[in-house]
Structures are given as C-alpha cells and as structure tokens.
Amino acid sequence: MKYEPVIGLEVHLQLKTKTKAFCGCSTLFGQRPNSQSCPVCLGLPGSLPKLNHEAFGHSIKVALALHCSVQKEIKFDRKNYYYPDLPKNFQISQYDKPVAHDGFVDISSCGKIKKIRIKRVHLEEDAGKLIHQTGGPYSLFDCNRAGMPLLEIVTEPDINSPEEAYDYLTGLKSILKYLEVSDCDMEKGSLRCDANISVRPAGSDKLGSKVELKNMNSFKAVRLALEHEVSRQMEAVSAGEKLQQETRLWDAGKAVTLLMRTKEEAHDYRYFPEPDLVPFVPDPSYVEDIRKTIPEMPDAKAKRFKERFNLSDYDIAVLVSDKAAADYFEKCLESYDNPKTVANWIMGDITAQSNLKNTGIRELGISPQGLAELLKMIDGQLISGKMAKEVLLEAIEKRCEPAQIVRSKGLEQLSDKGELEKIVKVILGRNEKSVQDYKGGKKNALTFIIGQVMRETKGKANPAVINEILKKSLGE
Amino acid sequence: MAGKCGKLYKKAAKVTKVIDKATVKHVALLSRLALDEREETTYSTQLASILSYINKLNELDTKDTPPTSHVLSNLRNVDRADVLKESLKAEEALANAPEKEGDFFRIPKVIEGK
Incomplete structure (x- = not known):
C-alpha cells in the first residue's frame, strides 16, 4: 500500500x-x-x-x-x-x-x-x-x-x-x-x-x-x-x-x-x-x-516584476524573497534603467557581502544610487567590470559610496586614445619578438602584448581601446 | 489529621461519586505532586465532596444568564502603549528567591514526562 x-x-x-x-x-x-x-x-x-x-x-x-x-x-x-x-x-x-x-x-x-x-x-x-x-x-x-x-x-x-x-x-x-x-x-x-x-x-x-x-x-x-x-x-x-x-x-x-x-x-x-x-x-x-499599513506582499510584487521587467522567474523569486533587496532593486532602477544588470549585482556581489557579514542589504552602507553610479561608470568605460567589483568591496569596507573610492584612487579607466597610443608604441618597441610572432601567425602573442600594456597602466587601460589601437598599429 | 478530614467528607462523597482515584492520580502527575496511596484516598474523598458541592450550583437555571469571567462585565479593550518602564534590578528580582546562583534563580530540575 x-x-x-x-x-x-x-x-x-x-x-x-x-x-x-x-x-x-x-x-x-x-x-x-x-x-x-x-x-x-x-x-x-x-x-x-x-x-x-x-x-x-x-x-x-x-x-x-x-x-x-x-x-x-x-x-x-x-x-x-x-x-x-x-x-x-x-x-x-x-x-x-x-x-x-x-x-x-x-x-x-x-x-x-x-x-x-x-x-x-x-x-x-x-x-x-x-x-x-x-x-x-x-x-x-x-x-x-x-x-x-x-x-x-x-x-x-x-x-x-x-x-x-x-x-x-x-x-x-x-x-x-x-x-x-x-x-x-x-x-x-x-x-x-x-x-x-x-x-x-x-x-x-x-x-x-x-x-x-x-x-x-x-x-x-x-x-x-x-x-x-x-x-x-x-x-x-x-x-x-x-x-x-x-x-x-x-x-x-x-x-x-x-x-x-x-x-x-x-x-x-x-x-x-x-x-x-x-x-x-x-x-x-x-x-x-491596520489593513492599510500592509505593504505589497511578495506574491503581488513577483507578479508586478514579471510584468514589468524582463527577468527570469528565478531572479524574481530571489529578489522578492527579501523585501529590502526588492526595494533596493527598484530604487536602483530609478537611476540606472537596466533591470538584468542591477539584479545580477544585487544577487551576486551584494548578497554575498550581506551574507558574509550576516547583515541586511541596507546595512552594507551602499545606497541604491551609489550602486547605480558604479554601474554607469562601467557602461561609460570609466572602470572595468572587474575593477567595479573591487571598488564595491572597498566601499563596503570603508563605508562610503563607490564613486568616492574611484575618485580617491584615480581608478578611472584610461580611455584617452592619444595617451594610450603613446603607451602602446613604447610597449611594441620593447617587445619586438612578440610583434614578429604575431605577424608570423601566433595569435597568442597579442594577448601577451595587451598584458604588457595593462601592466604599464596598472590595469587601468581600457581593453577595447587598446585592442583597437593594436590592431591598427599591427597592420590589420 | 487526614483521617479526621476523611471522616468529615465521607458522607457527602457517598451522594455523588464525581471523581475517582485514577483522576486524582492524573491530576497529581500534572501538578508534579507525589502522593502515597493513603493521600490518594484522602484527596479522592475530599475532592469528591468539593465537586459535589459545585454540582449543586448546576441545579440553578442559568439559561438566561450570560457567562461572566470578569467582575467588570462591560469593560472592553483595556490596553497600554508600548512604552518602556524600568524593570527590577537583577538583585531585586532575585531578593526573595529561596535559592539562587549568580544572576539566576535556582530551581529543582524538572524534566518533562518524568
């Protein structure tokens, strides 16, 4: 039976x-x-x-x-x-x-x-x-x-x-x-x-x-x-x-x-x-x-998120399960309208930090506007995504907004073409063998050269710009 | 003493047998009281007498009488604001305790179900 x-x-x-x-x-x-x-x-x-x-x-x-x-x-x-x-x-x-x-x-x-x-x-x-x-x-x-x-x-x-x-x-x-x-x-x-x-x-x-x-x-x-x-x-x-x-x-x-x-x-x-x-x-x-003081409940919020944002059911369920996170998400969207990116950051690095510190999302000290600023800096190629993650961690540690960290450390990505062209020229001059290798068909050599530029600029060079410059100078 | 009381209540108990020894044992267990056999007999008789007396109240017709658990039957919604009041200090709270240990009351160990 x-x-x-x-x-x-x-x-x-x-x-x-x-x-x-x-x-x-x-x-x-x-x-x-x-x-x-x-x-x-x-x-x-x-x-x-x-x-x-x-x-x-x-x-x-x-x-x-x-x-x-x-x-x-x-x-x-x-x-x-x-x-x-x-x-x-x-x-x-x-x-x-x-x-x-x-x-x-x-x-x-x-x-x-x-x-x-x-x-x-x-x-x-x-x-x-x-x-x-x-x-x-x-x-x-x-x-x-x-x-x-x-x-x-x-x-x-x-x-x-x-x-x-x-x-x-x-x-x-x-x-x-x-x-x-x-x-x-x-x-x-x-x-x-x-x-x-x-x-x-x-x-x-x-x-x-x-x-x-x-x-x-x-x-x-x-x-x-x-x-x-x-x-x-x-x-x-x-x-x-x-x-x-x-x-x-x-x-x-x-x-x-x-x-x-x-x-x-x-x-x-x-x-x-x-x-x-x-x-x-x-x-x-x-x-x-008392009934009037009851906020939008998680199921109603999930329904609204599904209608309004192009997010997976999983993402919505995770965001909505914590009211503070859901509110944070919506607040952040007011200054940076890209739901998927914001959701990824909240569910990824931010949640990881709040779990690690066993505290709520708001207690981490990063305002939704602060996160929005950070994401805009990535889009504007002022900093790389990888740097942004480091900036976020440091901002949480120092209890200040990410933009302050970026400014105080001069971390803004180097995107100025003229400046980068000069640096690339120096690097190419130092690494003639790699240049020969690349021209001889070894595509890996390019990665090495990019790495050298990054080293020279302490990681601040904008990879997309370097790529562009390199391809031009190497005759493509 | 118990014998005397037993005699006193015997007459009433005979009228209505409202409580038996098994119930007394059960109530004693719930109250964590260890009764010997003689006490069980005594209390069965005494409780029977008391309960018979209460049974007498059931003879009254209370059909039209609403149940009252409070003397102030019209009073409703008596509450207080969520405002902090000073508590007793641990020393004061413990002052009347028969036994204490550090900041704690010390009490006989009771493990449920035993």
Whole structure:
C-alpha cells in the first residue's frame, strides 16, 4: 500500500515591540539574566497584566496578511502547566477566542501554487529560559524572555511533504518580514517551528496518530526531521505496527527523532478565562486602518516584476524573497534603467557581502544610487567590470559610496586614445619578438602584448581601446 | 489529621461519586505532586465532596444568564502603549528567591514526562 504524510505546522513568532506583552519590561535580546523583570512578569501577588497595544496591532496585521477573519470578540485564557519556565505557573494564551482564524497562504512548491489553510493565529506570552545543569539536581532560570509577545500561527494539516513544509515556511517568513512585525531570526529564537505529522494510506481522508516534532532550529532542520519521521512512520505502518500519539525531539547531531513524552499527559492544560484581562472588541475602523499599513506582499510584487521587467522567474523569486533587496532593486532602477544588470549585482556581489557579514542589504552602507553610479561608470568605460567589483568591496569596507573610492584612487579607466597610443608604441618597441610572432601567425602573442600594456597602466587601460589601437598599429 | 478530614467528607462523597482515584492520580502527575496511596484516598474523598458541592450550583437555571469571567462585565479593550518602564534590578528580582546562583534563580530540575 502507498502511504502519504499529513503535516501541520505551528510557527511561533516573537513580535517586534519595545516592551513585553503584558508589562513594560524591555524585550532586548542578550541582556544580563533576570534584569528584565517586574512584579507582573515575575507573577508577584497583586500585580496585574495589561496588553501591549503594539503587540495587539501586529497580531491583527499578520492575521489580515494571512487572509484570516479577525475575531469580533477576542479573549485571553490561562494555560496551566507545571513546567517551571513561567513564574506564574500558567501562560497567558488564547483558547476559544483567538485573535483570528480561517485564513490561507498561497505557496509555490515544485513549480505549482498550493493553498495552505491557516487554522488560527493567537497571541500569547513567551516562557522564560531554563538552563539544565548536566548531572546536578538543579536548573537555572532566567526570567528575561518570560512575557515577551509571541504570535502562534497554526496551519491545517494541508502539507503533504517535507519539501512543501519547507516552502511554506520560506513563504511565510517572507510575508512576515514584509510586514515588519518581527526580526524573524531563528538563531535568536524570534521564529520557531514545531510540526505535527502522521501518515495515512494515499487518498484516504482519515488522519493517523499524530507525532509532534520539536527542537528544530532552522527550516532545513524542519525538512530533515520531517523526512526522517516520514520514513520512520511509513516503515512502522508497513510492518503492521500501531503508532502512538507522542512528542519527539529532533537530534540534529545524530539526525534522528527521539521520543520525548506521550502526549495525553502533557496536554491537559485546563484552560480557563484570564480574569485579569478584559475581552477585546476591535473596532472595524481600527482593523481597516491596520489593513492599510500592509505593504505589497511578495506574491503581488513577483507578479508586478514579471510584468514589468524582463527577468527570469528565478531572479524574481530571489529578489522578492527579501523585501529590502526588492526595494533596493527598484530604487536602483530609478537611476540606472537596466533591470538584468542591477539584479545580477544585487544577487551576486551584494548578497554575498550581506551574507558574509550576516547583515541586511541596507546595512552594507551602499545606497541604491551609489550602486547605480558604479554601474554607469562601467557602461561609460570609466572602470572595468572587474575593477567595479573591487571598488564595491572597498566601499563596503570603508563605508562610503563607490564613486568616492574611484575618485580617491584615480581608478578611472584610461580611455584617452592619444595617451594610450603613446603607451602602446613604447610597449611594441620593447617587445619586438612578440610583434614578429604575431605577424608570423601566433595569435597568442597579442594577448601577451595587451598584458604588457595593462601592466604599464596598472590595469587601468581600457581593453577595447587598446585592442583597437593594436590592431591598427599591427597592420590589420 | 487526614483521617479526621476523611471522616468529615465521607458522607457527602457517598451522594455523588464525581471523581475517582485514577483522576486524582492524573491530576497529581500534572501538578508534579507525589502522593502515597493513603493521600490518594484522602484527596479522592475530599475532592469528591468539593465537586459535589459545585454540582449543586448546576441545579440553578442559568439559561438566561450570560457567562461572566470578569467582575467588570462591560469593560472592553483595556490596553497600554508600548512604552518602556524600568524593570527590577537583577538583585531585586532575585531578593526573595529561596535559592539562587549568580544572576539566576535556582530551581529543582524538572524534566518533562518524568
């Protein structure tokens, strides 16, 4: 029998706000342990939580971008559990009236567009950090992260392969980055993903026992863990084993999933309404105002780029996946109207540098106009393409515009015909043997002569002009 | 003490058996409480009594009463601007901790599922 995987994903997104979800403590990353807490997030008696307006707005913005219906009445609930990562002994989350529900994302996977339904989007607080000391009977607790605003985005089980899961995550991340509501930085934990996976006979509409996968810290890890889990479950089912509902942890080092706990026990959360937070009834005009702040989404931008510029689908997909790069591209075109060249430079040297420095395209310090100037200099034969690359690197290092580097180093290409003719004459006089060789039919000799001219001019001579002069002087 | 309480609640528990020993064991596990057999019996009885009492409330006709999770039933949309407030210093946050280590709270290790 043929089996197919059924996958649902839960993404946790840390919203970009100055303060925590329910108190005024800072959300800065990497601060001194327990230096970002107050009576509210420490759960001290008598303290009362109050919802961060910005976090609420961000959550509605995400909900709208994912085509969800925003709930008319939104309420918060307490999720009770005894794992000691929140001092209050419960997490403020949402149970039956989340921020929004029933949306979708269109993803492109294997050359096709697929609709992944979004079940719900809800706002909750993040837990603190526990450090387990190996061997000892104690754990250490840092409250700094406790109470940070977290948005949970849950899909329906519409994903049918690890590849699709990867494409969904990539597409979702790109949408979330466009919305500018989160850093989406998996390394800092501001974007995290858990997966639910089961297998069933192909074509069946029944769901098998689902396994929850945790501890995957990159999209690639999600894909690998799912691939491993699909084969593990298919082998088990094919061998007639019955799978049980459980949570498994991805062990990246061993590339296997390991049993963490059986699910029933851990999921008895006894939700009840949070009495310290009153319900929220967002005004329709407030929701509409937020809708107006949503920028052009990646798929719409891709469509527009395809109509307007003569670029390959691949180029468009790469440019559009990063809003900053797409904006940079368009800005650059305002001063230099050659989409393919600009796209090549952005996707090549510029992206390479931003990856190397692990920073955004704008943080490299080269303005789109600056890049446009550089490209114009190549076209005007003031510098060669090879030089331009070096200039770009140096400009990034020195944090200035490329044109400044060109000017300060006198790198402008030597294109003055009279000047070059003099130099060529000297070189030909010095290399009579090569001239004889060339005239005797050895075409390679010309390359050698050009090389000598380049050496003489420290690489600044314009090759096209030299070629022209040489061919004339060598009698062609 | 437990014996006395047990006697006190026994009568009520007989009326409606609303909670069994298995449920008490499950709740104890979720709460990370280690109960011995005698405590399990005691708490089954006591919880049964409390829950029977709450069952009595179900006799009321609440068909036309809207559920209220808040005393201030008309209050909506209470939020705050995203403005930084000074946090406690690490020393202050840790001041009441029974145990600490450096800048951290030190707590008994809990590994899930055990």
